[in-house]
Amino acid sequence: MRLETFNQLSAEQAQAAIAHCVAIPRWRQAVAAARPYANMAALIAQAGALAQQWDEADFSQALTAHPRIGERAAGEEKAAALSRREQAAVGQDAALQQALRAANLAYEERFGHLFLIRARGRSGEAILAELRRRLANTPGEEQREALAQLREITLLRLEESFA
Secondary structure (H helix, E strand, O other): HHHHHHHHHHHHHHHHHHOOOEEEHHHOOOOOOOOOOOHHHHHHHHHHHHHHHOOOOHHHHOOOOOOOOOOOOOOOOHHHHHHHHHOHHHHHHHHHHHHHHHHHHHHHHHHOOOOOOOOOOOOOHHHHHHHHOOOOHHHHHHHHHHHHHHHHHHHHHHHOOOO
């Protein structure tokens, strides 16, 4: 989509156009309400500033749209397709898949939610190493790291929407 087109959409259409970026309705509403954007840099800056306001409730809401690392997102909607592409580097190595499953379960037991990471640009081994490293975080540290990862994922998806 072109930025000029996004700027001219109705509020509902604009929110729908970026719905695949993150499952946080108040963020989508705020991004749409701040239009028009002069350029992509302005859009990304505003979207990033709004994402800095996310809290634990927003994070929990967003997690509903994310599969476990190493698991393929089901469905044909845009968010599922993006997730599958983002996690493509995890690959089909059986030992890596098993290690990711075990580490995911340990993470979920420790923190009470899915492990979230910007998978794009990372190998499956790098993701596993990061998952294991983050298991040593305190709950507060992990909340901050997971939110930062969610912001990265969201802004990358937003940028791609206008590429």
